Amino acid sequence: MMKKTIFLIFFLGLLIFPAISMADGTYSAKILNQEYTITYDGLVPCGKNVGVNGSNFKDKFAGTDVCPQPDSCEMPCTFCHLFVMIDAVIDFIVGLVFIIAALMIVLSGAMFVVAYLFSPDNPSLIGTAKKTASSVAIGLIICLGAWVFVNTFFIFIGVAETDFGASIKDWSQINCDILVADPDT
Numbered sequence: 633m634m635k636k637t638i639f640l641i642f643f644l645g646l647l648i649f650p651a652i653s654m655a656d657g658t659y660s661a662k663i664l665n666q667e668y669t670i671t672y673d674g675l676v677p678c679g680k681n682v683g684v685n686g687s688n689f690k691d692k693f694a695g696t697d698v699c700p701q702p703d704s705c706e707m708p709c710t711f712c713h714l715f716v717m718i719d720a721v722i723d724f725i726v727g728l729v730f731i732i733a734a735l736m737i738v739l740s741g742a743m744f745v746v747a748y749l750f751s752p753d754n755p756s757l758i759g760t761a762k763k764t765a766s767s768v769a770i771g772l773i774i775c776l777g778a779w780v781f782v783n784t785f786f787i788f789i790g791v792a793e794t795d796f797g798a799s800i801k802d803w804s805q806i807n808c809d810i811l812v813a814d815p816d817t
Contacts, residue, residue, distance in 0.1 A: 651728075656672055656673045656675075657672070657677070657716075657723060659672075659677060659719075659807070659808060660808070661807065662807060662810070663810045667807075669685040670684055675721070677717055678709040679709045680707075683705075684705050708810065710808055710809075710810060730772075736764060736765075740762075741761075743757060743761035743764065
C-alpha cells in the first residue's frame with residue numbers, strides 16, 4: 633500500500649511540475665529611487681519584456697535599451713529575481729493546494745452519494761468518504777493556521793504593520809533594487 637501511495641504522489645508530481653512554468657506575478661522594484669510594480673508572464677521575472685506600472689518610468693526610458701517600445705520594458709536580472717521566481721512558484725503551488733482540496737471535498741461528497749444510493753450496507757465506502765473529507769479539512773486547518781501563526785509573529789516583532797482595519801504591510805512581498813542607467817545623465 634505504501635509503494636502505491638509513493639508512486640501516485642510521484643506520478644502526480646510529474647504531471648503538475650510542468651504547470652509551474654505558468655507561474656507569473658508581480659513584484660515591487662526600486663528603480664532610480666522610485667518604487668514601481670513590475671508584472672511579468674511566465675516563470676522568469678527578468679531578462680525579458682515586462683510591464684511597469686509607472687508611466688513616468690516608461691516616458692523616461694522610452695526609446696532606450698531599457699524600453700525599446702512604449703508598452704514594454706526589459707528588466708535586467710539580479711540575484712533578487714531568484715527569490716521573486718521562488719515566491720511565484722510557492723504562490724502557484726499554494727493556489728493548486730486549494731484547488732486540489734476543493735476537488736477532494738467534491739470527491740468525498742460523491743463517495744457519500746454513491747455509498748448511500750448503491751451500497752448502503754457497505755460501511756467501508758462511507759468510512760473512506762469520511763476519512764477523505766476529514767483529512768482535507770485537517771490539512772487546510774493546518775495550512776491556514778501556520779499562515780496565521782507566521783503572520784501574527786511578524787506583526788508581533790514589527791516586520792508587518794497593521795491597525796486592524798487599515799491595510800497590512802505585506803511581509804511576504806519581495807522588493808528588488810534594480811540598477812538601470814539614468815538616460816538623463
